[in-house]
Amino acid sequence: MLEIRQSCENCGKPLPNESSEAMICTYECTYCTDCVENVLYNVCPNCGGGFEKRPTRPKRLLAVHPVRQDLVSHPVTVNKYYKRYKDLDPRQR
């Protein structure tokens, strides 16, 4: 089940379930659209994959499957996958 993280792991911007700015990689690393475009250039610093828009969980299901409660913070200093993947389409990495 998808883990809904509540903030950008880089800049800390709030990304609640209903946010349209939450982006995730295949491992659910979560960043805001601004960081994905202007800091990460669509290269996840943890796995090298690309990002897609995070789906919003329907409100009625939040009571059963709540968002992740603790905040996840991994500010990006060096993106070790940037050089390798910046010019390669995420579907081809």
Ligand SMILES: [Zn+2]
């Ligand atoms: Zn951010």
Ligand SMILES: [Zn+2]
């Ligand atoms: Zn990742």
